[in-house]
Amino acid sequence: MKRKKSEKLYKKAITLMPGGVNSPVRAFRAVGGNPLFIARAKGSKIYDVDGNEYIDYVLSWGPLILGHAYPTVVKALKKAAERGTSYGAPTSLEIELAGLIKKAFPSIEKIRMVNSGTEATMSAIRVARGFTKRNKVVKFEGCYHGHVDGLLVSAGSGGATFGIPDSLGVPQSYISETIVLPFNDTEAFKNTLKEHWNDIACVIVEPVVGNMGCILPNDNFLKALREETEKYGIVLIFDEVMTGFRVAFGGAQQYYGIKPDLTCLGKVIGGGLPVGAYGGKGEIMSLVAPEGGVYQAGTLSGNPLAVTAGIETLKILSKHATYKKLEKSMKHLEDGLKDAAQRAGVKVKFYRAGTMFCTYFTEAEVVDARTAKTSDIEKFKKFFWSMIEQGIYIAPSQFEAGFISLAHTEKDIEKTVKAAYEAFRKL
Numbered sequence: 001m002k003r004k005k006s007e008k009l010y011k012k013a014i015t016l017m018p019g020g021v022n023s024p025v026r027a028f029r030a031v032g033g034n035p036l037f038i039a040r041a042k043g044s045k046i047y048d049v050d051g052n053e054y055i056d057y058v059l060s061w062g063p064l065i066l067g068h069a070y071p072t073v074v075k076a077l078k079k080a081a082e083r084g085t086s087y088g089a090p091t092s093l094e095i096e097l098a099g100l101i102k103k104a105f106p107s108i109e110k111i112r113m114v115n116s117g118t119e120a121t122m123s124a125i126r127v128a129r130g131f132t133k134r135n136k137v138v139k140f141e142g143c144y145h146g147h148v149d150g151l152l153v154s155a156g157s158g159g160a161t162f163g164i165p166d167s168l169g170v171p172q173s174y175i176s177e178t179i180v181l182p183f184n185d186t187e188a189f190k191n192t193l194k195e196h197w198n199d200i201a202c203v204i205v206e207p208v209v210g211n212m213g214c215i216l217p218n219d220n221f222l223k224a225l226r227e228e229t230e231k232y233g234i235v236l237i238f239d240e241v242m243t244g245f246r247v248a249f250g251g252a253q254q255y256y257g258i259k260p261d262l263t264c265l266g267k268v269i270g271g272g273l274p275v276g277a278y279g280g281k282g283e284i285m286s287l288v289a290p291e292g293g294v295y296q297a298g299t300l301s302g303n304p305l306a307v308t309a310g311i312e313t314l315k316i317l318s319k320h321a322t323y324k325k326l327e328k329s330m331k332h333l334e335d336g337l338k339d340a341a342q343r344a345g346v347k348v349k350f351y352r353a354g355t356m357f358c359t360y361f362t363e364a365e366v367v368d369a370r371t372a373k374t375s376d377i378e379k380f381k382k383f384f385w386s387m388i389e390q391g392i393y394i395a396p397s398q399f400e401a402g403f404i405s406l407a408h409t410e411k412d413i414e415k416t417v418k419a420a421y422e423a424f425r426k427l
């Protein structure tokens with residue numbers, strides 16, 4: 001497989017941008033070698049600048065649940081662009097998207113659009129602090145909530161991959177307001193709340209953790225988060241930036257039947273354009289300016305192009321058959337990958353929630369950050385490059401979730417399973 005043009009671009013890029021990229025995991029540091037530069041994408045396929053074709057399981061890290069360049073999304077975007085790309089004033093489009101989101105997420109009474117998942121979590125925490133007049137935030141080890149200062153403690157993929165749990169440039173005083181607990185440890189959670197509830201504004205969690213692979217909540221964990229936070233008047237925030245419209249139409253909260261106070265969204269609701277949103281109980285969201293005293297603003301928030309892509313995406317997703325089709329493809333891939341590993345004699349653990357999934361090279365049940373780290377990274381690296389060589393594009397890190405889209409065909413999945421068998425066999 002030729003990668004000459006990608007290599008040439010990478011050499012140029014590293015002189016201009018830190019690591020040659022605009023987001024760290026893209027640089028392929030976790031798997032060694034150079035990143036592929038992408039020229040275009042359509043449906044389930046992406047094409048690099050050297051003309052190689054890949055079946056894409058990264059999907060821009062989750063947003064493209066319909067596949068790349070979905071015709072009605074592209075058509076709507078072209079029309080929207082001709083009407084102007086930004087007005088900095090309200091539009092009817094924003095009302096339409098808010099309505100579509102509310103229908104899928106009954107816990108959201110009021111919503112505010114922002115430009116990224118990071119902005120959504122940062123803002124949700126500010127509102128929670130404003131509402132409770134308390135300062136501390138509880139988060140879970142390995143959960144990633146964007147690059148918010150106070151949350152860059154034990155923050156999943158980037159950190160886990162590079163072995164740096166924290167970031168330079170984050171004052172110790174910010175971190176001192178963050179309490180980090182192990183995911184799925186209900187006892188530790190209960191004890192912490194019992195002791196510190198009086199200082200705790202909110203608990204933020206990825207209800208299914210997609211930023212250290214794919215880790216499912218155990219039976220009572222989310223329920224305990226809900227009951228305990230309610231008991232102490234603490235705001236429960238579900239960070240559904242990845243899981244929203246992905247684990248189910250109504251996100252992990254629908255799938256697990258738990259109603260958080262606030263929800264953060266992003267990724268899918270932007271249909272591949274930069275977007276984020278946070279919303280929840282009217283009583284809490286009414287504190288956001290200009291209704292209330294919690295300041296939060298954005299020049300491009302509710303951008304007509306981003307909102308248009310979101311509306312078109314959610315319209316397709318709200319059709320009854322969509323998730324059935326996604327589920328069928330995902331089950332096909334799950335069965336195929338498990339079977340391929342077994343035939344090749346490689347011990348793996350496979351997890352998935354809706355259409356997000358991860359294969360770990362370990363024999364241990366993966367339930368938290370500690371057990372995720374038992375995965376054999378050397379094996380993953382070999383597996384990754386073997387898949388790339390065979391035209392299958394998976395995330396360049398063990399600690400990222402994989403995704404499928406509506407565009408993935410049975411043929412795509414069969415090709416993927418075949419490639420995975422070859423890759424497993426060579427380990």
Ligand SMILES: *Cc1c(COP(=O)(O)O)cnc(C)c1O
Nearest residue numbers: 116117118144145146239241242
């Ligand atoms: C991707 C992600 C974010 C951050 O979103 P950005 O748009 O990259 O800022 C936050 N939380 C979760 C759970 C995510 O998966």
